[in-house]
Every structure is written in structure tokens, then in C-alpha cells.
Amino acid sequence: MFVASSVSHLSMEEIASASSGPKWFQIYYPANRDYARELLQRAKASGYTAIVVTVDGTTFSNRERITRLGISSPNLGAGNGVRTPGVDARTSGELKVDLNWDDVAFCEKVTGLPVIIKGILTAAMAVEAVKCGCAGVWVSNHGGRAIDNTAAAVSALPPIVQAVGEKTLIIVDGGVRRGQDVFRALALGADVTAVGRPVLYGMALGGAQGVQSVYARLKAELQMVMQLAGAANIEAITRDFIQELKA
Amino acid sequence: MFVASSVSHLSMEEIASASSGPKWFQIYYPANRDYARELLQRAKASGYTAIVVTVDGTTFSNRERITRLGISSPNLGAGNGVRTPGVDARTSGELKVDLNWDDVAFCEKVTGLPVIIKGILTAAMAVEAVKCGCAGVWVSNHGGRAIDNTAAAVSALPPIVQAVGEKTLIIVDGGVRRGQDVFRALALGADVTAVGRPVLYGMALGGAQGVQSVYARLKAELQMVMQLAGAANIEAITRDFIQELKA
């Protein structure tokens, strides 16, 4: 399963046509609602099956390492530039800074697809998201590179699982590097774990084959841990495997 | 907002006239009550709008690093020297070592200004200060350089907030270097965060402009964190953003 970002080098249509696998569309909400509508409609038309609304990335964080290193993003393509007539293409980079639940509802209204909210770290926010009709909650601290000293997503997971986990899809990302990390996230109540950097590392080292190799290894390690720990299937990976820190 | 110390190189009058911004007067309580009265009356007359009584600095701590480095304070001016006839100028450096609640009440009696007690680390002391009419409680461990192994002010904050925070102004200082630190202090219940060293660093590096730059950066970082965390305004920075350490 691939989750395509609205901020990408290739257009979402190019990405969608590259693979027949399941895919979701992740939107950094633009300030211009017409452009938002365009992106959502194009996602639906390209075959994406869910909309992920990122709510913890509505402004740039100060990424000082990048500034110090003097790195700038390579610009390889036109991405998802504006196509709607009448929308000023120059405003397409502006993010909506006052996101509210109507903006989230708008995604479902336009596409009819399930909406997943990404960047949640508290149970209170997860409960509100579910009330507003979100089909899933994506627990994430944006790779730990947005706000200093944020809680690890995996630490924020348990209260969220307790609050909404029974009926809502819970995704978690952050620090998943090994099959053990997947096992641990599932044991803490996540339904799905997302990975970011490992895939990029794999791509940098071996292209498409490198990416396949990363997934193959994660899967093999998860199976090994399940076998050694005595979990016969994914459903058997429960909180019983978590040992609280205590003497 | 500037808080001028009674132990300063310039006189409080010179400091007051340098800026039209709001300012408070912070008093290291002198042993001589006539001199105390003089300082308080001069503060009132110079336009300071609150009196801060520091209660955790009634003697010198052993600052061994300074001793080892052989540093002594530069003496750039006459400061707030005695002006009241009949008060021995040589005693102006003597601090009152047996501060009590009458001394605190005296500040309000002389000036009619709100009194804030500085250097509080326990809820019990905060409760007593409020009972004695203090308008605010300044939670501080004196920059961590007075007593070894003192609790961080920010750790001491929650029980104090719980005890008196609803009706009393709570200020906290210590370790505030980033907008994130301000956010965290506010989330833990402080109304105001004070900064000391960053301002001096700014001044050392860029004079008045350096100081402005420090404040501008703190403000920009705070706004960025609020935006990323989803707090629309200062009131929205609540304890919900604090993640307790637990598996």
C-alpha cells in the first residue's frame, strides 16, 4: 500500500499509473478551497481509495540541520500543479493554517472516500476525529522532525487505542525499522504501521529492488518475531507481550 | 516587559527612562528597612508597575565555577545607591536574612503596587504567599546556580499550578531557550515565562538588535509550535499537550 503526498515531484496521476497496488492520497490542505476540491477529485479519479488529511504540517517547522547543511529539495517535476481554470497557480503552495473539522468533512463530501486524519498524538483529538466521521486515526509526530521534544508516536499510541481503537482504524508511524518495531506497534494496539525513511534508504541503495528488499526483510523479521514470541497470527499480537517498566 | 533588579549597574531611574515599555521592579530585600522603603518609593515614582520580591537569594551561594575562573563582576555604575539621609551607605549591600511575610506586605503598603514573590518551588509556600496577598508567584530555582540539585522550576510548576493557579498569576523561569520551552511551560500551567540568559547572549552578540532578535525568534518559534501543534491561541495551550512518561 502506497500513500501519495499532495506535495510530490510526480503528479498523483503518474504515481497512480505506476502500480496497480492499493493506494491512498495524502493531502497537505491548500489554502484555496477550489484547489483542494481539484486535488480531491483528481485523487478519486486516479483510483486512490482513501484520503489522508495531515493536520500537523500546516506550516514549515525550522529544520535546522537542513539549514546548516545548506540542502534544498531537488525539483524533479511539476507535481500536482493547479489545473482548475481561475485558480491562481502561484497560490498553490499556500497551506490552510486554520484547518477545522469542516475541512475534514469536505474531503469525504467531495470524494465519498473514507477519510483518515494524520498527525494525532492525543486521545482527546482522536475522539473528536471519530465523532466527525473519520474512518481512521494516524498517530504520528511527523517523523520527529517537526516539533522538538514531541512524544514518540508509539508512546502516544496506548491512550488513543484505549479511546477509539475498538471501532477505528489506527495507523502509527515513526521509528519503524525492524520487524520487531512492527510487532511492538501492533502489540500496543495499532492496526497498521507506516514506514517512511526505510523505503527511501532502500530506494537510494537499490532502486525498486532496494524498496522490495526493505519490505521483504520487514516481513521476514516480523514472521520470525511472531514465531519466537509464540503469536500464531496478527490477531494474536496483543498487549500481553508488552512488559511495563517496573522492578 | 522588563524586570529591573535592585542590584543593577544603572539606577532604576536610568533604566526606567530608557524605555516606555511596561516594567517591574525586583528587590533583593535590604537589611535596612529605611533603605527598603527608599527603593520601593523610587520604583513607584519611576513608573514600575509591580514589585517582585526575591526570597531565594538572601545570601551568596558558592558559585565555584566563577571562583575557579577568577571572574569578578565589572562595576559600571553607581546603581541604586542610598539616597535617604541618615541611612549609612555602607550598609546598602546587606541583605535581610530573616525575610518574613511582613516584609512582603511592607512592599504593597509602601507602593500600593501588586507584589509578586519570586523563588518559590513548593505548593505549600505558594499557598502561603497567596494568603498573604501576593498577586503572583514566580516559580524559579534562581537559574539553577544557587543550590545544587534543586528541582527544575518547570518540574516544580504543576503542583503549584494546581494549588494556586486558578486565581494567581504564575510566572516561571529557567531553561527557556526556544519557543518550544515557552509552549511547554504554558502547557504546564504557567501564565508567563521569564528569560534571562538568552537576552544577555543576544546583547553580547548584537547589542540592542541582538536582544530584539532573541525575542523575535522566541515569538516566531512559539507561533510555529502553536501552528504545528494545533493551538489556535495562548489559551488553547493546555495540559492536553503534555505526555506523561509511561509505557
Next chain:
Amino acid sequence: MFVASSVSHLSMEEIASASSGPKWFQIYYPANRDYARELLQRAKASGYTAIVVTVDGTTFSNRERITRLGISSPNLGAGNGVRTPGVDARTSGELKVDLNWDDVAFCEKVTGLPVIIKGILTAAMAVEAVKCGCAGVWVSNHGGRAIDNTAAAVSALPPIVQAVGEKTLIIVDGGVRRGQDVFRALALGADVTAVGRPVLYGMALGGAQGVQSVYARLKAELQMVMQLAGAANIEAITRDFIQELKA
């Protein structure tokens, strides 16, 4: 007391005949039940007095240090190769991956010996083992080298002791290097501590004499700690000696 592994360089008969001391037989459960029966019957016939069923080693873990170092196990002997006619010797290395409580019960049925389950880290599993007739529970994380980030066996011990400790033999291994470690494990409720690596270190350094020396030292240290701590005998080593981490 020696616990012989089913995966050994010498056959269990050779090992049994080397010493008149008490010995248990530890079985890595083979996939072929006829071969399992053979191993169990031979163990009984050779004088082993209990069967230890290892349940956390049903597949190979990825031991990356070994892979990096390019080490392979020396092969010094035929071990416990298949002797039962009709069992394909080439399948003797295959472990049963879907171990269940019938497999455990089978050990007792074949041998009539007490069965101890090894590789338990949760109270829930320990309770189930006791229900299924196990005489003992061996708390172990397989030397910490099977699954990354497993709880230390000694941390997993207290809830297991609380759940089944009163009537069931509790063995613990992992990190026992000093008499103090034995003392601590007993204080936390274990009946027996097992040691692995120290014995191998002793053997590598001084052969049989080295092994004796390791045991002698462990015993002397345990006696010293008991004397200094004021525990007159093994029964007096109780939870009272454990200090919880708290201010």
C-alpha cells in the same frame, strides 16, 4: 545439575555417562513426532530426571553479530542423530513450529518425568503451563539473543512468581554472573537460577577445573552476600531485600 540440550555435539548418552550428578534433558521439539518420541525415550533410559521443553526457540533468530563475524558452529560429533528405523535422518534438524499444549503433554506421557517449560516471560503463559500439568516454569529470554528488546527475564519474574510461584518450581536464567545475581533472582521469587555463558567461559579458560571454579566462586559469593545481608539460609532470601526505585 546439568541440563543437556537435544542439540548437542555429544549424544545424550555420552553426556549422561560422564557424570553421576543429577541431569535434565532439554528438548528442541522436532517436527517429526517419532523422532521426538525417540529422544524422550532415550532421555528417560539414560537417567535424565526431568524434561525441559523449550518453547521460544522454534525458529532461528537473526543473530547478526555472528553473521557479521562469519562464525559457524564447529561440528565435533554426531549428537543425538536419529536411531528409529523409518525416520528420515535428514529431517532430524526440522523443528516443530506450531508447538501446542499436546506436544508438552506428550513429553510427560512418553517419559512419566516432570516436564518444565522453558522460555516463558508472561504470567498468562505461566498460568496456562501449570494448568497443562507442567511441574516447572523456566523464565528466560533465551540469553537476550533471540528477539531484540525482550524484557530481561529477571524483570519478567515478579508477575510470574505472583501468579504461579507458590506451587510451581520457578527457574530463571539470563545475566547471572555473580553470587549477587543469584541472590537477587532468589529474592525476586525464583527457586533456581540457571547459568550458561559463565560455565562456557570457565571451560574455555580452564577446562573442567575452570567450570568447577566458576561454580565455586558463584557459591562463595552467594554465601558472602547472604552473610552480609543477614540471610541465614536460602529461605530467608525474600522480597524484603528488594528496594523499589522511588524517591
Next chain:
Amino acid sequence: MFVASSVSHLSMEEIASASSGPKWFQIYYPANRDYARELLQRAKASGYTAIVVTVDGTTFSNRERITRLGISSPNLGAGNGVRTPGVDARTSGELKVDLNWDDVAFCEKVTGLPVIIKGILTAAMAVEAVKCGCAGVWVSNHGGRAIDNTAAAVSALPPIVQAVGEKTLIIVDGGVRRGQDVFRALALGADVTAVGRPVLYGMALGGAQGVQSVYARLKAELQMVMQLAGAANIEAITRDFIQELKA
């Protein structure tokens, strides 16, 4: 106040005559009761005003650093050698390994002096000591050099204070190097803190004057901390000054 050890280079009589200050006699209980009686009677006769019975030093611990360095104690004098006719002087080095409450009671019976038990780390033991008539409990882990991984005495203090602190003298030693350490021990409920190594360091560096200097500094630091923390006297150093570790 000086506490003289029964294992000393000078005799207790020489030590007693060197100073008119208050002094206690600390006994490493000898195996021979006649010799124990002799030591106790001589202590009483020499003007010691209390007996300290050390219960956590009834055998030698393995002090590996000393062994590695090849250090042996210098032998400067005859110490408290046997004087009672009929007691074999060669047995004077043998310690009683099965100390019991009768041995403790014996100290009071022989001398009529208050008896303090030294080397206690649990509330249970402290309660028993008080039941058996001990006037004081000395919380100590023998300088951390007897048993590895022992709790710090200061960590063991709170439950002991809670159990017997109201009516029993509580002494604590271990790690007291600064006035702050004294303050902390008193805040945690100790009545007295004992120091060992700092005194020896002072003696090594400056003889009698060095020792005086160590005490003078400890006292000055304690006074400074009390002044800065706002404790007007020793009684005011309470648990309120202790901040529990919590977010």
C-alpha cells in the same frame, strides 16, 4: 562527635583521651563473648556514651579494586587487642557470624549505654531493632563497598523514617560530601548524617587542620543551603523540600 571502631590502629583508650568531645564506640562483634564483654566494658570506662553495633560487616566482602591494586592495610599499632586473661589473643580477629538480637541486648546489659544498630536498609529490620530496645537505627550500605548493587542508604531512608522515625534516632551515612547532602538527608527524615571518607581526605591533605576544614565547610554549606532554601533552623528542614520525580 567521633565514632571509634573496635578495629582501629590505636586503642579506644588512646582515642578517647585525645579529645574531650562526645564519642561513641562502634563494635565489630567478636566471636568470643568474653572478648566482646571486655571491649564493651573498656568503652564504658573510657567515656564512650553509646554503643554502635555494626550488623552488615560480619564477614569480609570481596573488594576487588583493593585486590587488584595489591594494597594492604598499614599496621600502625596494637589497637584494641585482648586484655582479659584466659581469652586467646589469636581469636580476637574472629567475628561473630550469627549475630542475633541477644547479642545486641548484651551490649546494653554490659554497659547500660544506649545501643544503636548500624547497617540497616529495610523498614522491617528497623522495626525489629526498635522492638529489641535499640535507641537508634543507623541506615547505611557500608559505603557501597560491601555488596554490589545495594540500595543507596539515602534511598532506603524514607520507609525506615516512616516506620520508626518518630521515636527513634535515625542516622544515615553514604555519599555525604556537601552541605546539600546533609540538607537532603535531613529533609528525608534523618536526625544525623555521618561522614567517613571526607574526613580521611581532609586528614590526608591537611592533618588535624584538614579535618577541621572539612567540617567547617560542611557546616558553612549547610547554613548557606538553609538560608537560600528558607529553612530557619534544623527542624524546618522537612520533606516539603523534596521534589518527587514526576512530569
